[in-house]
Amino acid sequence: MNDTTPNLVSIPVGDAVLEGDLRIPDGASGLVVFAHGSGSSRHSPRNNFVAEVIRDRGVGTLLFDLLTETEDEQYETRFDIPLLTGRLLGATEWLRGRDDTADLDCGYFGSSTGAAAALLAAADLGDEAGAVVSRGGRVDLAESRLGDVTAPTLFVVGGADEPVLRLNRDAFAELDCEKSLEVVAGAGHLFEGPGELDAVADLAADWFETHLG
Known part of the structure; x- marks a missing residue:
């Protein structure tokens, strides 16, 4: 399979x-599984942009829906972190x-909330998890297990996203x-300003390229 051809699974x-x-990508050194935030899906334009940059570095990507269509219609399910973590581990x-x-x-x-699931999954997997990157993550929702994470972990946060x-x-x-911990100066929660998402993608790709494979 090549980078430009989606493999729907x-x-x-x-x-x-x-x-x-x-x-x-051919000769991939690793694989990054994406955990989207509440109200999002595998079609997230921001995550797909980041994924493309990661693949350009020779690392594979899996973007998938953490919830079924029916589950996603239920507001409380979007914030069911144990459920999301289980889906990530299952994938x-x-x-x-x-x-x-x-x-x-x-x-x-x-x-966002997917970052908490990513950290909890990494805590469960121990040394089997290669690396974690959080973008504007609700990492506080994984507070009870943060000390159990052994994978190299990068937090990327917008400088103007003060609560997060x-x-x-x-x-x-x-x-x-x-x-x-990398702070993108002036960026809000969605990294919508010029060059802000590019900065996130480059930081993430650098991290995974360094720590996977």
């Missing part, structure tokens, strides 16, 4: 079947069962692993 996790887009297990992904180091890119920046600084202090 169906991922069975428990009683659910989740739709995803798996792309693996990771599914990847391990595929011939083309079984041997790739796996990392997580989480945004405070939460990230507090959570960052609880991490006991290789870690970095």
Whole structure:
């Protein structure tokens, strides 16, 4: 499969079947699983932009829907962090069962509530998780397990996203692993200003390129 051709996949996790887009560049050194935030999906334009930059560095990506269509219509389900974490772990297990992904180091890119699920999944996996990147993450929702994360972890936060920046600084202090906190000056929660999402993508791609494979 090449980078420009989506490989649409169906991922069975428990009683659910989740739709995803798996792309693996030739000679990939690793694979990043994306965990989107509440109200988003695998079609998130921001996550797809970041994923493209990551693939340009020779790292594969999986963007998938953490919830079924029915579940996504229920507001409370979008914030069910244990459910989202279980879906992320289930997708990771599914990847391990595929011939083309079984041997790739796996990392997580989480945004908003998805970042909490990414951190909790990494805490469960221990050394089997290769790296974690959080974009504007609600990392406080993983507070109880932050000390269990061993994967190299990068928090990227907008400088103007003051409430989330405070939460990230507090959570960052609880991490006991290789870690970095990058603040994109002037950026809000959605990184909508000129060059802001480019900065996120470059930081994430650098992190995964360094720590996966």
